[in-house]
Amino acid sequence: MDQPYEDVPPATAPPGSIMPGHGPAADSQAHWDGFGDAQFGMDDEQVKLVWTGELVGSAEQGSSCYHLSPAGQTDISRFAMMFEDGSFVRYSVADADIVAPGGGKRGMDTAQIDALYPGKVTSSAHKYVPEGQYLRVEEGGGPHVLVFETDAAGTVTEWRVGSPPQVDYVEGCS
Template sequence: MLKINIFTKLFALFIATAVIVSMWATSVNAQVQLTERSKLAINGIGPIRVGMTVAEASRAAGVRLIKSYAPPNEEFCSYFKPQEQPQGINFMVTKGRIVRIDISNEQITTIKGFKVGDTEEQIIKAYPGQIRIIKNPLSGRGNNLTFVPRDAADSNYRLIFQTGIEGRVRYFRSGQLPQVEYIEGCS
């Protein structure tokens, strides 16, 4: 009788844990529309993931993405943005797939809560030993703070904060190598 009682309690605990984990996973993945509350990760934002086509991303986000910039060689690279809201998000597309996400919207944050206006000191402190600092090669004013993940599964991704001479974040971006490190975007 004691063995059955312990087994029953363990089974009930297992079921309760599975239900809680399932509810947590559902709430994390529940965001189905791209909004200013969407969080930027190293491999996507909200429901949009690096590697999606523009059509897949539009469907996943519930927002139509439209072309915002295309250089002469569109196969190399082009940019798409939400047709209406939210503003300040641009998706770099190469060979038909999203490879990078650029953020200038002051409301959008990273998963850790960083946004336009935060200081270099805050970023460096939040990612000890994982920030590579490079002087802005175009202007020499401000820096590019590059988050380099430790997890092997994320080794092809980066999160880059571009700061001005005052040491505050002006824009940030995430995506896959090598495109996330292109200094001038598609240019």
């Protein structure tokens, strides 16, 4: 018999808590090691094989760095995957509907990011936005980094995940 002899109450969590693996962050395609089935280190052909839909973009003549984005996207900054020297090394997001690993997203403020990643956020001045910041979060025990960019009011405008040094390139491939 594989059933208990007595009634066992269901597992419970404190009110307002989210069980690991559940909630908005768990539903996101964003991961520390890639996006969806596209994993860092894959070449563009491997990424295209696992991606649902068409990806557009290509390297310019003489360049080893380029971006691929979903076809039909009206703004490349909404979502882009960076490739350098033939490998997927970073993805960038400026869409409030896509949730970063750990739960951060566009529209949150600095205090919310600090609360989601307690003791893991280091900040530095934004290169182009006066009073803006870069909020850098290192993957616990892993090689990847998450960088949130904020405006002067401390609100996240975009974020990216990837391998150093590419995740820290302020101007993408430029």
